[in-house]
Amino acid sequence: MCNIVCSDDVVYVQTQATLTGCFTLAGTSIWTAGQRIDPSSESAFVWRTDADSDTVSAMTYTNWIPGQPNNCCGGEPCMHLLRGFSYMWNDLQCSTASCSVCEIDL
Numbered sequence: 001m002c003n004i005v006c007s008d009d010v011v012y013v014q015t016q017a018t019l020t021g022c023f024t025l026a027g028t029s030i031w032t033a034g035q036r037i038d039p040s041s042e043s044a045f046v047w048r049t050d051a052d053s054d055t056v057s058a059m060t061y062t063n064w065i066p067g068q069p070n071n072c073c074g075g076e077p078c079m080h081l082l083r084g085f086s087y088m089w090n091d092l093q094c095s096t097a098s099c100s101v102c103e104i105d106l
C-alpha cells in the first residue's frame, strides 16, 4: 500500500479513492502502508510498503488525529486516513474493511 510523505500525497490518495468509487464500496477511510514496527506492542509507526519484506522506512511526516495513535481495543497496529476527519490519521485493527490505495514502482 501507499506511504504518505507530505500533504500532497494525501490529496492524491483521496482523489484516487474517490475516482475508483472505493468509498461507495468500502466505507469512509483509506488504508496506507503505515504499521507499527512490532504489531504486538505500542511501538512506533513506520512505512511498510512491501508486505513480503522486512524493509521499512521512517515516518518523517505525520498528521494524526489529536489523541491518536491510541492503540485501542486490544491493539491497533495499522494506520488509515479517515475521511470524516479531513483524512487525518488513526491507528486501527488491520482486519477492518476499508479502501486501499496501492503504490507500485514503475
Ligand SMILES: [Ca+2]
Pocket: 068, 069, 070, 071, 072, 076, 090, 091, 092
Ligand atoms: Ca485508534
